[in-house]
Amino acid sequence: MQLKINGLPIAEYPSQFTVTTLDLDDAESSVRTADGHLNRDRIAIKRQIEMSWGLVTWAKTSAILKAMEPAFFEMTYPDPRAGDYVTKTFYAGNKPALVAVAKGSEILWSGLKVTLTEQ
Structure with missing residues (x-):
């Protein structure tokens, strides 16, 4: 799997990756009628990527x-809908990094989680 941020490979591949x-x-024009019928006005299809890591060096x-x-950055990732890598x-x-543990003189972080939302 290939993951890049602004054209550079990600420093460590996540242990979990969900697209x-x-x-x-449109919140104003997408409404249900009295009989339950949905009038829907879809304005966009976007992606959200959730990643998490196990133990990772500091x-x-x-x-x-x-x-x-x-504030914004480019991400290259395998997209299940596109059937290919997209940017x-x-x-x-x-971006919580939950636990810091010492292993000898090294500090490792565990539980880093990131949610990316398409612009």
Whole structure:
């Protein structure tokens, strides 16, 4: 699998990788009628990517977080709907890194999770 952020390979491949296809509807014009019929106005189809990692070195954790630091960045990933690798512009939401553990003189982070949403 190939994952790139702004054209560069990701510092560490995630242990979990999920792509969700999102339908975005116009909130004002997408309504149900009194008989339950849905009048839907889909305005876009977007992607959301969820990634998580197990134990990762401090340096690689830092590199992952820094790569996703800009307000928007390009991500290349395998897209199940497209049936190929695609590059789209995303932003990252909260990025918790849950546990720091010491292994000798090295600090490892576990539980880093990132949710990316297409612009």
